[in-house]
Amino acid sequence: MNLPAFHVHLSAGRRASDEMSLSFEEAQQRLSELERLYFEPDGSFVWAGAGFQxxxxxxxxxxxxxxxxxxxxxxxxxWRRLIECFVTINAAGQKSTIVVMVLPERQWQELQTFESLFIA
Known part of the structure; x- marks a missing residue:
C-alpha cells in the first residue's frame, strides 16, 4: 500500500524542548543500514527504491x-522501516514516542494516527 505524497516533521513531542533519544551519529548509522540510501554529512539524505523516494x-x-x-x-x-531508524527502547523496554507534524498545515498527529489515515 502506497502512502500519498507527504511532507512531515518527526519529533519526540510537541514542545520545542522535546528531543529525540538518539544522537545525529546514531541516526546516521541506522539510516546507513537501509539499502539505496544516500546520506550527506550535513544530515540530508535520500532513500529511493522501486516506486518510492x-x-x-x-x-x-x-x-x-x-x-x-x-x-x-x-x-x-x-515508511515503517524508515521510522524504526529513529525509535529507541529505554531500560524498561518501552519504545520512544514519535509525533508527526504534517506540513504545510502544521497539524500535530500521533504516529499511529498519521499511519492509519493511509490504511483505511
Missing part, C-alpha cells in the same frame, strides 16, 4: 536529534 534532513543540537524532516512518497512498509 523519500528525502530527509536531520536536525540536531546539544548532542541529540531534535527533529527529522521527511518529504516524499513510499509504501507503508518502507
Amino acid at each position: 523519500v528525502f530527509g534532513m536531520l536536525y540536531d543540537a546539544a548532542g541529540k536529534l531534535q527533529y527529522v524532516e521527511l518529504r516524499g512518497k513510499c509504501t507503508l512498509a518502507a
Whole structure:
C-alpha cells in the first residue's frame, strides 16, 4: 500500500524542548543500514527504491536529534522501516514516542494516527 505524497516533521513531542533519544551519529548509522540510501554529512539524505523516494534532513543540537524532516512518497512498509531508524527502547523496554507534524498545515498527529489515515 502506497502512502500519498507527504511532507512531515518527526519529533519526540510537541514542545520545542522535546528531543529525540538518539544522537545525529546514531541516526546516521541506522539510516546507513537501509539499502539505496544516500546520506550527506550535513544530515540530508535520500532513500529511493522501486516506486518510492523519500528525502530527509536531520536536525540536531546539544548532542541529540531534535527533529527529522521527511518529504516524499513510499509504501507503508518502507515508511515503517524508515521510522524504526529513529525509535529507541529505554531500560524498561518501552519504545520512544514519535509525533508527526504534517506540513504545510502544521497539524500535530500521533504516529499511529498519521499511519492509519493511509490504511483505511
